[in-house]
Amino acid sequence: MKRRSVRVRPSFCPWARTSSSIWVRVRSSLVAALCFVLFTSAGAQETDWSQIESEGLTLLLPAREVLQGSYLLNQLVTLREEVADQLGDVPVPDVQVYVVRSARDFNTLTQNRIPHWGIGVAYPQAKTIILRYRPGQTEALLRTARHEFSHILLHHAIHETGNRVPVWFNEGLAMWVAREWRLQQSFGVAVAAIRGELIPLGEVNYVLGFGANRAHLAYDQSYLAVLFVVSLGGEGALERLVGDLRDGTPFDVALFRVTGRSADRFEADFAGFVSQRFGLRALVTSEAALWLYIVLLVLIVWAGVRRKNRRTLKRWEEEDPLEGLPLRLQAKIRRERDL
Structure with a gap:
């Protein structure tokens, strides 16, 4: 595992791939102009990154952030292999993954082209994934990474054939791989x-x-x-x-x-x-509905029994405790109270 600090600019300008699996190819005559506009703007200045690598996967984290980089890198390497196996043992390309915490960093890297509800994006042509990490949501981050790995691995498995797949299949397959239901x-x-x-x-x-x-x-x-x-x-x-x-x-x-x-x-x-x-x-x-009805019935019965018990306890509290005693004992206690 290699670790180093670097200053980098995103290198995937000619391609835009969002979490919806739509690839947008910029015409070659506009590439230079577009890259110049995007990466000379104030929002895309150079950033300090902590970079670690293992088995063809490069993880880049903002140097100012403190994340469990080594643990996360190992998890990502494992996930990439698992996704490749789920897709039918497809080839595994080298991939670079950016992980950021702030919305500002995420929007800068994605050039503000991702809807506000997006937390992950893959650029298959550039073999790049950008993920936004929220504190306490490591499992959600890894699930999103699995989703985005599916997009990249599927693209690299079929792109040389010229095949295109519908967005519903690309996204549905990624959700199936990520177990997101x-x-x-x-x-x-x-x-x-x-x-x-x-x-x-x-x-x-x-x-x-x-x-x-x-x-x-x-x-x-x-x-x-x-x-x-x-x-x-x-x-x-x-x-x-x-x-x-x-x-x-x-x-x-x-x-x-x-x-x-x-x-x-x-x-x-x-x-x-x-x-x-x-x-x-x-x-x-449906069978699921049947189980739902059974659960509801149990809850209704439980609520009824609980309500009945409360009424009984309340009635007992309102009753004179002497009424449950033998008559002689009741008379003795009353005489003592009158003294």
Whole structure:
């Protein structure tokens, strides 16, 4: 492991890749002018960085920050290998990862091109990831890193073939790799399904223009679409699909080979898949709903028993304690009170 302090400028100007998996290529005639404007501005001055390296992964931290750099580097190296294995043992490129705490540093590195809800970004062509770390959220940071590694590794696995993948697959695959699904996401999709506000998969391409809530819904649906691929293709479905893409097979053809459905049929069936799992009918008939009803019933019974016990205790407190004693003992106690 090598450690040194350096002064660097971001070197990924010709490419912009956001957490929505959209790559924007700057025309070659504009590259020089654009880089000059971006990196001679006040917001992009040189910064002191602490740089450590291991196994082809370079971690850069602002020198003024105190982070567990060595521990974090080891975790990132392990995550990169795990993601490569999940994608079907794809090649592992060298990667540089910037980790910053402040919104200012994050916005400077990303050139203020990331929506306010973004906390991670990957530039696949430059093999660069930028992550924002919040105190006490190491697990969230590593989960985001796993997500962004997926973008870079998928890009480098297929870019020489000229293949392009839909944003929903790129994002959904990254969420699947990062294990990002949580209970509240199920609730959000259920609300959208009931209201008829689900987003067509093709519109996920424009996620950068969405507000935070709609963007999160787009990501959640992307994850569910990848889950639908797995449900149709069975074990190893995603590895086979990525393998076909690496061989130069167009995405729609690879999707058909794995799922047995054309792109249009896949999206139509996916809408039914979501409605079946999250629509009104699912609220009544699903196994998860049944367990929810059981839990609610237990809570109702518990609340009823607790309320009854409180009433009994209150009644006992209001009663004369002598009434529960034998008559002779009651008379004796009353005589003593009268003395």
